[in-house]
Amino acid sequence: xxxxxxxxxxxxxxxxxxxxxxxxxxxxxxxxxxxxxxxxxxxxxxxxxxxxxxxxxxxxxxxxxxxxxxxxxxxxxxxxxxxxxxxxxxxxxxxxxxxxxxxxxxxxxxxxxxxxxxxxxxxxxxxxxxxxxxxxxxxxxxxxxxxxxxxxxxxxxxxxxxxxxxxxxxxxxxxxxxxxxxxxxxxxxxxxxxxxxxxxxxxxxxxxxxxxxxxxxxxxxxxxxxxxxxxxxxxxxxxxxxxxxxxxxxxxxxxxxxxxxxxxxxxxxxxxxxxxxxxxxxxxxxxxxxxxxxxxxxxxxxxxxxxxxxxxxxxxxxxxxxxxxxxxxxxxxxxxxxxxxxxxxxxxxxxxxxxxxxxxxxxxxxxxxxxxxxxxxxxxxxxxxxxxxxxxxxxxxxxxxxxxxxxxxxxxxxxxxxxxxxxxxxxxxxxxxxxxxxxxxxxxxxxxxxxxxxxxxxxxxxxxxxxxxxxx
Amino acid sequence: xxxxxxxxxxxxxxxxxxxxxxxxxxxxxxxxxxxxxxxxxxxxxxxxxxxxxxxxxxxxxxxxxxxxxxxxxxxxxxxxxxxxxxxxxxxxxxxxxxxxxxxxxxxxxxxxxxxxxxxxxxxxxxxxxxxxxxxxxxxxxxxxxxxxxxxxxxxxxxxxxxxxxxxxxxxxxxxxxxxxxxxxxxxxxxxxxxxxxxxxxxxxxxxxxxxxxxxxxxxxxxxxxxxxxxxxxxxxxxxxxxxxxxxxxxxxxxxxxxxxxxxxxxxxxxxxxxxxxxxxxxxxxxxxxxxxxxxxxxxxxxxxxxxxxxxxxxxxxxxxxxxxxxxxxxxxxxxxxxxxxxxxxxxxxxxxxxxxxxxxxxxxxxxxxxxxxxxxxxxxxxxxxxxxxxxxxxxxxxxxxxxxxxxxxxxxxxxxxxxxxxxxxxxxxxxxxxxxxxxxxxxxxxxxxxxxxxxxxxxxxxxxxxxxxxxx
Numbered sequence: 001x002x003x004x005x006x007x008x009x010x011x012x013x014x015x016x017x018x019x020x021x022x023x024x025x026x027x028x029x030x031x032x033x034x035x036x037x038x039x040x041x042x043x044x045x046x047x048x049x050x051x052x053x054x055x056x057x058x059x060x061x062x063x064x065x066x067x068x069x070x071x072x073x074x075x076x077x078x079x080x081x082x083x084x085x086x087x088x089x090x091x092x093x094x095x096x097x098x099x100x101x102x103x104x105x106x107x108x109x110x111x112x113x114x115x116x117x118x119x120x121x122x123x124x125x126x127x128x129x130x131x132x133x134x135x136x137x138x139x140x141x142x143x144x145x146x147x148x149x150x151x152x153x154x155x156x157x158x159x160x161x162x163x164x165x166x167x168x169x170x171x172x173x174x175x176x177x178x179x180x181x182x183x184x185x186x187x188x189x190x191x192x193x194x195x196x197x198x199x200x201x202x203x204x205x206x207x208x209x210x211x212x213x214x215x216x217x218x219x220x221x222x223x224x225x226x227x228x229x230x231x232x233x234x235x236x237x238x239x240x241x242x243x244x245x246x247x248x249x250x251x252x253x254x255x256x257x258x259x260x261x262x263x264x265x266x267x268x269x270x271x272x273x274x275x276x277x278x279x280x281x282x283x284x285x286x287x288x289x290x291x292x293x294x295x296x297x298x299x300x301x302x303x304x305x306x307x308x309x310x311x312x313x314x315x316x317x318x319x320x321x322x323x324x325x326x327x328x329x330x331x332x333x334x335x336x337x338x339x340x341x342x343x344x345x346x347x348x349x350x351x352x353x354x355x356x357x358x359x360x361x362x363x364x365x366x367x368x369x370x371x372x373x374x375x376x377x378x379x380x381x382x383x384x385x386x387x388x389x390x391x392x393x394x395x396x397x398x399x400x401x402x403x404x405x406x407x408x409x410x411x412x413x414x415x416x417x418x419x420x421x422x423x424x425x426x427x428x429x430x431x432x433x434x435x436x437x438x439x440x441x442x443x444x445x446x447x448x449x450x451x452x453x454x455x456x457x458x459x460x461x462x463x464x465x466x467x468x469x470x471x472x
Numbered sequence: 473x474x475x476x477x478x479x480x481x482x483x484x485x486x487x488x489x490x491x492x493x494x495x496x497x498x499x500x501x502x503x504x505x506x507x508x509x510x511x512x513x514x515x516x517x518x519x520x521x522x523x524x525x526x527x528x529x530x531x532x533x534x535x536x537x538x539x540x541x542x543x544x545x546x547x548x549x550x551x552x553x554x555x556x557x558x559x560x561x562x563x564x565x566x567x568x569x570x571x572x573x574x575x576x577x578x579x580x581x582x583x584x585x586x587x588x589x590x591x592x593x594x595x596x597x598x599x600x601x602x603x604x605x606x607x608x609x610x611x612x613x614x615x616x617x618x619x620x621x622x623x624x625x626x627x628x629x630x631x632x633x634x635x636x637x638x639x640x641x642x643x644x645x646x647x648x649x650x651x652x653x654x655x656x657x658x659x660x661x662x663x664x665x666x667x668x669x670x671x672x673x674x675x676x677x678x679x680x681x682x683x684x685x686x687x688x689x690x691x692x693x694x695x696x697x698x699x700x701x702x703x704x705x706x707x708x709x710x711x712x713x714x715x716x717x718x719x720x721x722x723x724x725x726x727x728x729x730x731x732x733x734x735x736x737x738x739x740x741x742x743x744x745x746x747x748x749x750x751x752x753x754x755x756x757x758x759x760x761x762x763x764x765x766x767x768x769x770x771x772x773x774x775x776x777x778x779x780x781x782x783x784x785x786x787x788x789x790x791x792x793x794x795x796x797x798x799x800x801x802x803x804x805x806x807x808x809x810x811x812x813x814x815x816x817x818x819x820x821x822x823x824x825x826x827x828x829x830x831x832x833x834x835x836x837x838x839x840x841x842x843x844x845x846x847x848x849x850x851x852x853x854x855x856x857x858x859x860x861x862x863x864x865x866x867x868x869x870x871x872x873x874x875x876x877x878x879x880x881x882x883x884x885x886x887x888x889x890x891x892x893x894x895x896x897x898x899x900x901x902x903x904x905x906x907x908x909x910x911x912x913x914x915x916x917x918x919x920x921x922x923x924x925x926x927x928x929x930x931x932x933x934x935x936x937x938x939x940x941x942x943x944x
Contacts, residue, residue, distance in 0.1 A: 104714050155657075162664065178910065182815075182884050184849075186844075188621045189891060189898075189902050189903065190899060190929065191929075192670065195668070199660045216717045216719070243575065245599065288757040343654075343659055346657070377658050415660065419661060419662065426661075431661065438644070441917035442665070442917050446913060457662065
């Protein structure tokens with residue numbers, strides 16, 4: 001591959017201003033929020049404004065054997081959007097139009113660079129709701145959400161991104177534009193290739209347009225709050241709620257580390273006297289919701305909550321949810337954070353939370369906890385002091401042990417952040433060699449040149465010379 | 473391929489009684505309910521009782537290059553389970569155990585031969601619900617439901633089979649046993665290969681175990697019934713309900729042909745004075761449900777219903793739903809039926825119903841209508857007299873025109889029955905050549921020998937000699 005020739009071809013194929021070569025800008029968009037993941041040196045950044053420009057970019061890269069690393073806002077937490085050497089970073093942020101909102105069909109058609117909250121606000125004007133709500137929703141793009149099959153706070157009742165993707169326009173690794181999926185409520189014409197693209201972290205195709213399913217706006221909800229003196233009893237409360245068949249619309253855990261970090265940053269005046277807080281919202285209408293809220297308060301009490309009740313102060317409830325959403329950036333201010341994203345069966349939540357505590361203690365790593373706990377999706381945040389390389393090594397050991405603990409308990413190494421670079425090792429422990437071989441076969445089938453985001457999800461088996469090909 | 477050697481190997485590899493060679497039995501399980509689809513001559517039927525027996529069967533077939541056609545109860549309507557020449561029909565009906573019902577995790581683990589209604593009854597004892605409910609639920613197996621991503625009456629609110637599949641154990645075309653997916657509520661470790669298997673009609677792997685998600689049993693529902701003098705005004709009522717944001721738990725259309733056929737068969741005493749009946753169930757609790765039911769009655773009235781109300785007689789409501797479920801077998805008694813399964817956007821339902829009527833009239837084919845109309849999933853039933861080959865040709869022409877009309881209106885050729893053999897031509901009209909090439913590439917990647925259900929979903933590109941290989 002000759003980088004200069006490729007850049008010349010990109011400049012010739014695309015309108016002015018699309019190709020960015022300034023090393024400072026290139027370096028700035030060469031990584032996501034996974035501070036600990038390795039970052040390569042990109043040859044260029046391309047900022048296309050149409051599907052045809054994406055296609056042309058891939059065509060040029062294909063000709064020169066240059067890897068293409070697609071990205072949205074770069075809020076990922078696994079290194080999935082990190083540049084690899086000599087790649088073209090394809091930033092889809094400028095393709096950010098909401099193309100259609102259709103209340104009758106309850107769907108929206110959007111470009112990949114639309115920010116999650118922008119979509120949510122736009123459809124809310126029509127009384128509609130796009131449920132997947134990662135904590136990054138003010139910044140992350142739908143394209144990025146699709147790449148990782150993003151979850152969020154509402155998943156416990158309303159599902160994840162894949163559940164809302166109807167149709168995708170995709171540029172393939174062979175520089176073809178294809179439409180996958182359908183616009184209708186149901187459809188089984190052929191394989192679910194749209195669903196396969198969702199969560200493939202940019203390794204199987206580049207999404208240039210998405211048709212997403214919408215729901216009516218949910219009913220007003222009741223907030224239930226519980227204070228606990230330790231994570232394990234909070235975990236028991238979640239297990240109890242699951243056993244009682246209660247399905248909150250939101251069911252979150254935030255610990256004292258996170259609340260304090262948010263409070264110190266934002267001066268929210270959170271006066272929470274608890275080690276751990278459980279926050280739930282019940283949105284079943286009428287008496288059904290009232291009953292579920294009462295049951296949930298009882299479950300909290302039975303598990304040993306130091307205090308549990310419906311929130312009668314909407315401002316306080318909103319402040320707690322805001323704190324939950326700000327927990328990650330707040331904790332990041334304390335030092336480099338290694339973010340976990342394991343998911344375990346509901347019944348194993350208390351055991352897993354205890355294991356995380358024990359692992360942190362043993363490795364002398366401060367671990368803050370936030371969790372979409374109703375789903376069993378835990379985000380232990382491993383915090384180290386900047387520049388302390390011994391602490392960093394201890395945190396890395398703890399990180400891998402947490403993955404192993406999740407697997408031992410019948411869980412997965414990633415609930416919603418994706419494998420990216422940080423968890424390629426974990427993936428090889430989660431999937432059998434035969435299943436990994438199936439992954440590589442699918443990758444080779446749909447991206448025969450190995451052009452798209454190579455080295456993400458699963459490690460490259462061979463890298464020969466300057467080419468980034470993946471051997472089937 | 474030498475059939476006798478292969479049969480010898482099957483007999484040697486499997487316990488006694490698993491391999492069936494009796495031509496009458498073999499022929500009896502060599503087809504599904506798609507009366508018009510071609511049926512090949514199978515070499516043998518195998519009835520395995522364990523995953524290992526399935527694996528061994530595939531291993532023998534792989535050695536001899538014999539196609540494997542997996543099947544459940546054979547209630548399919550597209551020919552997906554039809555034998556191809558010299559194949560082994562792999563009947564999974566004897567693998568019919570419910571292995572686990574877990575109320576805390578809200579999941580069940582089952583073998584593929586478990587009948588849909590058996591699973592539903594078993595989980596109901598724990599206050600749980602498996603929503604996907606094809607009209608064939610008293611007979612069809614979960615394995616078959618997974619193969620076609622079956623829908624049913626509850627899909628309009630609760631989704632289709634794929635929405636409920638968490639994890640699959642699969643025997644691949646290379647005779648490997650793999651586990652795909654996960655047991656946790658969320659998970660993004662690698663590609664969604666479990667979702668890819670769902671709806672792949674046995675062409676990518678043979679499901680030997682499934683872990684399915686469950687929900688709490690739904691609340692009691694309110695039945696709303698509307699009588700209409702024609703299908704188009706009924707379609708307008710559905711469009712109106714969609715525009716009003718009403719989401720019934722069930723929303724069905726049944727026409728007079730079907731009701732009469734059921735009544736003549738079962739003597740149910742259905743005294744419906746209408747050309748078309750809309751049947752809906754609203755299961756939102758409390759005042760929310762009451763309001764939605766009132767709104768729906770108003771939508772029916774606004775679209776010109778001759779009568780519309782909540783059903784105050786539960787027996788009558790149950791009889792109407794029973795009639796809906798029996799419509800297909802009842803109509804089948806009138807002569808060979810060619811079953812459509814198109815799905816169109818909600819807004820196009822009235823137009824599509826009018827097109828179906830017009831096509832039937834022009835080709836002089838009697839068309840009865842049932843529909844999961846809330847999803848836009850229409851099942852025009854094309855009825856001909858047995859032995860009338862001219863009528864049969866006219867029906868086939870009408871069948872293809874209905875597919876084209878659905879595509880023109882932004883719909884799909886199959887909402888829930890699958891492509892099988894009957895719609896391979898339609899699939900080539902729905903998908904672009906590039907997307908078809910992606911399908912073939914995925915098929916070749918996961919089933920390199922082209923062993924699994926060849927010729928289904930998409931036509932074989934080449935058949936050389938006795939082998940059934942699919943050229944990538």
